[in-house]
Structures are given as structure tokens and as C-alpha cells.
Amino acid sequence: xxxxxxxxxxxxxxxxxxxxxxxxxxxxxxxxxxxxxxxxxxxxxxxxxxxxxxxxxxxxxxxxxxxxxxxxxxxxxxxxxxxxxxxxxxxxxxxxxxxxxxxxxxxxxxxxxxxxxxxxxxxxxxxxxxxxxxxxxxxxxxxxxxxxxxxxxxxxxxxxxxxxxxxxxxxxxxxxxxxxxxxxxxxxxxxxxxxxxxxxxxxxxxxxxxxxxxxxxxxxxxxxxxxxxxxxxxxxxxxxxxxxxxxxxxxxxxxxxxxxxxxxxxxxxxxxxxxxxxxxxxxxxxxxxxxxxxxxxxxxxxxxxxxxxxxxxxxxxxxxxxxxxxxxxxxxxxxxxxxxxxxxxxxxxxxxxxxxxxxxxxxxxxxxxxxxxxxxxxxxxxxxxxxxxxxxxxx
Amino acid sequence: xxxxxxxxxxxxxxxxxxxxxxxxxxxxxxxxxxxxxxxxxxxxxxxxxxxxxxxxxxxxxxxxxxxxxxxxxxxxxxxxxxxxxxxxxxxxxxxxxxxxxxxxxxxxxxxxxxxxxxxxxxxxxxxxxxxxxxxxxxxxxxxxxxxxxxxxxxxxxxxxxxxxxxxxxxxxxxxxxxxxxxxxxxxxxxxxxxxxxxxxxxxxxxxxxxxxxxxxxxxxxxxxxxxxxxxxxxxxxxxxxxxxxxxxxxxxxxxxx
Ligand SMILES: Cc1ncc(COP(=O)(O)O)c(C=O)c1O
Numbered sequence: 001x002x003x004x005x006x007x008x009x010x011x012x013x014x015x016x017x018x019x020x021x022x023x024x025x026x027x028x029x030x031x032x033x034x035x036x037x038x039x040x041x042x043x044x045x046x047x048x049x050x051x052x053x054x055x056x057x058x059x060x061x062x063x064x065x066x067x068x069x070x071x072x073x074x075x076x077x078x079x080x081x082x083x084x085x086x087x088x089x090x091x092x093x094x095x096x097x098x099x100x101x102x103x104x105x106x107x108x109x110x111x112x113x114x115x116x117x118x119x120x121x122x123x124x125x126x127x128x129x130x131x132x133x134x135x136x137x138x139x140x141x142x143x144x145x146x147x148x149x150x151x152x153x154x155x156x157x158x159x160x161x162x163x164x165x166x167x168x169x170x171x172x173x174x175x176x177x178x179x180x181x182x183x184x185x186x187x188x189x190x191x192x193x194x195x196x197x198x199x200x201x202x203x204x205x206x207x208x209x210x211x212x213x214x215x216x217x218x219x220x221x222x223x224x225x226x227x228x229x230x231x232x233x234x235x236x237x238x239x240x241x242x243x244x245x246x247x248x249x250x251x252x253x254x255x256x257x258x259x260x261x262x263x264x265x266x267x268x269x270x271x272x273x274x275x276x277x278x279x280x281x282x283x284x285x286x287x288x289x290x291x292x293x294x295x296x297x298x299x300x301x302x303x304x305x306x307x308x309x310x311x312x313x314x315x316x317x318x319x320x321x322x323x324x325x326x327x328x329x330x331x332x333x334x335x336x337x338x339x340x341x342x343x344x345x346x347x348x349x350x351x352x353x354x355x356x357x358x359x360x361x362x363x364x365x366x367x368x369x370x371x372x373x374x375x376x377x378x379x380x381x382x383x384x385x386x387x388x389x390x391x392x393x394x395x
Numbered sequence: 396x397x398x399x400x401x402x403x404x405x406x407x408x409x410x411x412x413x414x415x416x417x418x419x420x421x422x423x424x425x426x427x428x429x430x431x432x433x434x435x436x437x438x439x440x441x442x443x444x445x446x447x448x449x450x451x452x453x454x455x456x457x458x459x460x461x462x463x464x465x466x467x468x469x470x471x472x473x474x475x476x477x478x479x480x481x482x483x484x485x486x487x488x489x490x491x492x493x494x495x496x497x498x499x500x501x502x503x504x505x506x507x508x509x510x511x512x513x514x515x516x517x518x519x520x521x522x523x524x525x526x527x528x529x530x531x532x533x534x535x536x537x538x539x540x541x542x543x544x545x546x547x548x549x550x551x552x553x554x555x556x557x558x559x560x561x562x563x564x565x566x567x568x569x570x571x572x573x574x575x576x577x578x579x580x581x582x583x584x585x586x587x588x589x590x591x592x593x594x595x596x597x598x599x600x601x602x603x604x605x606x607x608x609x610x611x612x613x614x615x616x617x618x619x620x621x622x623x624x625x626x627x628x629x630x631x632x633x634x635x636x637x638x639x640x641x642x643x644x645x646x647x648x649x650x651x652x
Contacts, residue, residue, distance in 0.1 A: 016526065018494055021544070173449075180574050184549075283450070296496065
């Protein structure tokens, strides 16, 4: 089965570029250029060098002896939390800033939820000396303060967004509006595999470095490139797309994506798009979407700002529909529990987002010789204020 | 003949098209707003279908969308409100909104309802050209609905020609690279773009929209196109003092000058 995007930007019925005419020239330019730029040797050389010397790749693949003992199997953590700025998001922003430079853009905009993508964008803008504006929902500004301060330190302008639920969806709307108003000098670095074509494919390709590394790292550890399971959390789906990419055509590898079900899928406070959504159009692509019967987008909820999104990347909708990827979910409490567990078994404080992937370890019955990779998409420093609130309940 | 074509056949200049968001300020104001606009001398009315995430809109229309949804507006309710509107209003009526509510309503059912109601055209800014050609054109044509396309200052000449070719009714010329909203005056750069478009000699008439807000910008834009579209400024005017009739009469008068 082919899981790649087709010529018109679709994955089956999902994807496309549902954008107003004002955005068309920029999207067209990107669509016509991105594959050429990605394939260009000077681009690849610069990207590889930055990923290695600047971002600290390859990130380790670490076998957790204690988790493996606890679940009586073999559990590996892909340590994206050790990449520069503390999450996988930097893989995408390094790639896109190099693309933006090649398109002659001098001003960068981004949306951010947890602030990790905002920080990763502000970081590469500082590195390249480009102006940076980051849109962030007012609620997220409050719950992810450390990242707001990091962005400011890095010289980015952080614009709080007051519309809607004041979270990631609304920040994305505002970034799109900025781009409509600044069509010439600006590149929009989208932080996940969402948005109009070619963003989902472009960001997937830039994040695919995660599974590219996993292949040889697993071979070193286990003698085989292929694990039995790969588990990743999904907000928009970029760390999942990156960690699944090189295994999509290996049907024996079970790919598991974990959405945030907040206070429970039936609680009315959830972000489990695959359970609660149906096909619709948001932010330029046709994808699974949480919406009411009139097609109005439903405000999602998750304790984790990075998973608090009513849609999902169109490739994931296709992977869901075809059954190639299994979509599961974890609640706030399950994620918190998994986060505290990892800090005490391994001395690693995971991001709340990544904790949703870890929570799945409790839901699957593994065999002793299974090889399980959990993509630890980011570190939890930014979530300390939230964690502290729950310290007494979970330890 | 479609009322839009008839309008442009009979009137060659100073066409005033007004956009409002259905459900704003009050959920039941829809009919009265349309009637008063027609009586005050607006030539065309764009009925906005509210959406939770209006990505091409500035603050004023965003706010009217939010409020309209809070008031309980939906496509279903809108069609109920517009039932038999043709007994009272003769000017062309166009529905404008984002694609998702229309898609969820069902494109076939939507088109049929529009036809039944006496709607003449549709503006869906986030419906891509190729998807329109493949999935929508046939249905719209069957129900005599004109799809109105947008062009912006960044739209290439080749694409403008393609859009003109596929259009029927009029072409919606976005006045500057921007979201909707009120701007002070028309710049030299915008003027150059208006002239460029005028000189291209499109087969369709053009209406200039986005940023037209008062008599001055109206008169200025009318020099380069068959007329204008006003949205945000009208919605702001609805917030003012007085009855809908008074506010709307005053507004149209002030624009016409
Ligand atoms: C650490 C971490 N993991 C995961 C996500 C979710 O994004 P995605 O689904 O694109 O990987 C975020 C988003 O902010 C994040 O910061």
C-alpha cells in the first residue's frame, strides 16, 4: 500500500490545500520548490551538519532496564527529549528555516501550543538572524510560561491569541491570518504535519530522521532493524509521523498512535480526534476533525497543550482509515501517572505529551521477546508547574 | 437568467454589494437586514454563513461569527429564515462562508436548498479551484448557482485568466493582501493593481472588496471596477444606535454619498 501524498496533495480522501486565494501564491511556491530543495545537495549537507552538530543528533535509543523488567519485555526510548531545545520539533524547524532562506524569506511566523515548536522556531531564527513572530493561545501562554520566557530570551515576539478557546487551534488561525497579511517576505513554519499541502508531507519528511536513526540503532541493539511496536503520541502528528515513516511499508511493525482523551472520551473534555471526529476541513486540509453536526469545530481539551488540537494531520487520517496505524488514547490521569513513573524508574522527566505515549505501556500485553520503542518526543521541564500540582496524588 | 447576470447587464457602475453575518447582531435579524438593504438601495447582498474558524477574516467579522454561533445560527436555521424571501426581495443574493459547514450540510442538499430559496451565487474562499472543478461545478451549474472566485494582488496573470474563464457572475477582487477589515484609504500600490486588472479586460465584471469602508474608498474603488463589496464597516454600523432600518438606511446613504 502506498502511504505517500499524491500529486494533488491528497492521501486518499484526506489532505489537499483548502486555502483562500490570498495564500495561494505562497503555497504554490512551496509546493513547486520543496521537493527540489529537499533533494538539493547543498541543502542536505547543511541540514545534516546542523542536525548533528547543532541539534545533537542522532538522539540516543535507550533501553530502559527497569521499564523492561516492569512490563516483562524490551522497552526502548527514542530520546527526542535530548535534542536541542528539548523536543523533536527542532528537526522540522531546522529544515524549514533552510527552506525559507532558499525561498528568500526574511520574516518567520509560527503557531505554538506547548511552546516547544515556538521555542524551536525562535531558536533557528536566532541562529539565522531572521525576524520571528510566534502566535500562542492566551491559555497556553499561562500554562507554558517557561517556554514563553525562552522565546523572549531568543528574541522572538510572542503574540498571545484571545480568540476561541485561546489554545493551539486559535494560534494557528492567527498565524494563517498573519501570512495572508504578509504574503511576500514571510514564511510560515507550521509545527506539525497539518495545514495545506505540501506542509504535511514536508514536515513528515523532515521528521523522518527519527525512524531513519531508529533503524540502525535497533540493529545495533537487537540485531534487527524492525521492532514489534512503535508507540508515539499525536497532537497534529509530527513526532508520530517521523517515528513511523520508515516502517510504514513494514506491516509486521505495529504502529500505535496515542491521542489525548483528556478527562475521558465521553466526558466532553477530550482531544481524541479519531474517536470523536469525522472528516472535515480545518487549517487548509481535509482530515478527521472534532466538529458538531453543523460543521463548527469543537474546542478540544487536554492537560497537555501540545495535544490540545481538534484535528490531526491528513496522513494520519489515511493511516487510520486504512488500518495501518492503530489509534488509541490516554487520559490526563493516565499520562500523569506514566510521567511520574518514568521519572522514578529512569530519572527522566518526560513532556506531558510524550507521557501519553508512555501510558500505553499499561494497556498492551507484550511478549517477553517483543521489542517496543516509545518515542519520547520531549522533556518535561516546561510542564513542571503542572506536575507539581499532582505530585502528592501520583507518587 | 440568473439575477447576478441581470444586475450587471442593467447596471454598469457603482454597484454596492453588502456582506453581513447571518445571526448577527440578533439571531432573527437575517430577513430584516436583507429587506432593509434592498430597500436602501444596495444592489446585492452577501449572506455570511458563520464559522468557528474564519481564517481569512479580521477582528470585526471574527467577532460577528462568534456571536452568531453563540446566538444559535446554523445553515439549517438560515434556510428556514430565508424561506419565501423571494416574495419580498428581488436583488441578487449570494451565500458566503467557509467550506466546512457547507460540506457537512452536504453539497447536493445545500445547492438544492439555495436554488429553492432563490440564492444566485456562492462564495467559498477556501474551496480550491481544482476541487471546485471536479466536485462542485456540476452541482452548482445544475442549480443555476454562480460560484464567485477571489483574486488578490498576488494572483498571477495566468491564474486570473483561468479564474475569469471559469467564472460566471462577477470576479471578487480582494483589494489588498489582507484579511477582511477596515482600512483608511486606498494606496498607490492598490491603485496600480486596480489599473492592471482594469486593463486586462476580463470577460466578467469585477467587484472590489476588503478594506472598503466609507464613501471615499467606495468612490475611489468604483473608478476601477463595476462596484464594491463592504463587510466589516457594515457590521460595525449594525452595532450603532437605532433600529435596523435606521442604521441600514443611514449606512447605505453615507456610502453612496
Ligand atoms: C514534546 C511534544 N511532543 C508532542 C507534541 C505534539 O505534536 P506532534 O503530534 O506534532 O508531534 C508536542 C507539541 O507541542 C510536543 O511539544
